[in-house]
Amino acid sequence: MSNQSSRRSNIGPAAARRRFHPAWAVAAVAFLALVGSAGFRAAPGVLMLPLEEEFGWSRSILSLAVSINLVLFGLTAPFAAALMERFGIRRVTAIALLVIGAGSGLTVFVTEPWQIVLTWGVLIGLGTGSIALVFAATIANTWFVKHRGLVVGILTAGSAAGQLVFLPVIAVMVESSNWRNASLLIAAGAIAVVPMVLRWVRNSPRDLGVAPYGAEPGDDPPAVDIGTRVNAAVRALQVLKRASRSRTFWALVAGFAICGATTNGLIGTHFIPSAHDHGMPTTTAAGLLAVVGLFDIVGTILSGWLTDRYNPKILLAVYYQFRGISLIALPALLSATVEPSIVIFVVIYGLDWVATVPPTVAICREAFGADGGIVFGWVFASHQLGAAAAAFAAGAIRDATGRYTIAWLGAAALCTVAAVISLSIRTDRNERTINPDDALVDR
Incomplete structure (x- = not known):
């Protein structure tokens, strides 16, 4: 106890002496x-057609592989959050990136449907699920007090940036070379980040003797000694048991399942094949999806800024309703050429793509306190279950x-439906199901 007090007393002056906060x-x-x-995560929409042509596999079989990926992507998230508590952010992130690289690299050797399920589905699903949006929430909650919503928005936009960087390149490589080279490029991109993670990422501000960015003396969270927590799986399941008693949790789960169904599951997986059905070249459709990624960066960062200032449940309702209006118009907009109307669609859809993440993270933190990161992991699992169901259903x-x-x-x-559910969310104390053994700072 005295060691903890000593460490806390030294954090403030150390942080004050730094001009650039780590x-x-x-x-x-x-x-x-x-x-x-x-x-x-951006690749299947481009790689689906060449795989279908080379191996003669049906759209349903390839959609099944994507669905398994999305299920594991989501179900891994809450356990990954607990693993980060147990073993540290740096170690879990580095291993996850290596698994992604291995899964993508091994894809070039597939010849049977079960092999694409193993690489696309299992390995990539486990790897990406370990450092998905729950990773962004963990970084923001651990390292920041001020600008948390903005930071979640920026980190969430990293996924969109990945789509923006990789998707047009993948499409061009598939057209000019082959899909195997595109898979190797993705593997290299994931593995290249590992040295930077090992060099710069730390598990906690205390590792560097500082407080979280923007922390006041009363905001300093309790010390977490990596390796002394309970088993990660047990911790994740205990949090799920507590959270499942809350109507707020189930409202978030339902809304985020619909969010996943209408983004990763439907547009992310099937927009390019659907546009191709209307005569649009794959590279053109991939370019439009990349524009979605570009505006997603803007929309998600803006959403983080708004979340720091406005009621997050109102923001969620607005985002979901605008997304629904856009989808109603889409069947009439798809054609062989790029018309102004489809450009307007991708801009609006891009601004709204994962703008839902910052307000969802904020509600999890407000309603569930110290359990908020793992609760968001479970909510995110529902996002991917919804995405998996939509990916398979749309293919069928x-x-x-x-x-x-x-x-x-x-x-x-x-x-x-998601917009109506979001308006019903409550975060008052009667809805809270916090672990009484966890220290909680109510922010």
């Missing part, structure tokens, strides 16, 4: 890690009807 360096490397892990709808129209309109209706 939290920003950690956030910068975290951004690059998210960029490096995002490449393969396309195989059965020859078009995606039913999938687009069904997703639009779900967005309205």
Whole structure:
């Protein structure tokens, strides 16, 4: 106890002497890690067609591989948050990037459907799930008190930046070379970030003798000694048990499942094949999806800024409803050429793509306190389960009807449901289910 008190008393002066707070360096490397892990999440939409042509696999089989990826991507998240508490952010992030690199690299050797399920589905799903949006939430909650919403927005935009960087390059490589070279490029991108993670990322501000950025004396969170926490799986399941007693938790789960269905699952996986069905070249469709990624960066950072200032549940309702309106229009906008109307769609959809993340993270932190990071991991799991269901369902709808129209309109209706659910969210003390053994600073 005395050692903890001594460490805390030394944090303030150390932080004051620094002109550049190390939290920003950690956030910068975290951004690059998210960029490096995002490449393969953008790839299936481009790689689906050449794999279909080379091996003769159906759209449903390839959609199944993507769905397994998305399920594991989501279900890994809460356990990854607990692993970061147990073993440290740096170690978990480095191993996850190596798994992503291995999965992407091994894809070039596939010849059977089960092999694409193993690489696309299992390895990539586990790796990306370990450093997905729960990673952004963990970095922001650990290293920042001031500007948390903004930092979550910036880090979340790293995923969009990865799509922006990789997607057009992947499409060009597939057209001019082959899909195997594109997979190797993604593997290299993930592995290249590992040395930076090992050099610059630290598990806690205390590792450098500083307080979190913007912390006041009363804001300093309790010390976490890496390796002394309970088993990560047990910790994640204990948090789920407590959170599941809360209506707020289930409202977030339902809304975020719809969020995943209408982004990663539907647009992220099937926009390019759907545009190709209308005669649009794959490279052109990939370019439009990259524009979604570009405006997602702007929209998510703006959403983080707004979350620091306005009621997050109102923001969620607005985001979901605008997304639904966009999806209603999409079937009439797709064509063989790029018209101004489809450009307007990708701009609006891009601004809204994962703008939902900063307000969702804020509600988890406000409603669940010290458990907030792992609670967000479980909420994010629902995001990916929704994405997986939509990815498979849309592929099946396309195989059965020859078009995606039913999938687009069904997703639009779900967005309205998500908007209504978001307005019902409560974060008052009666809704809280905090572990009484955890120290909680109510911010």
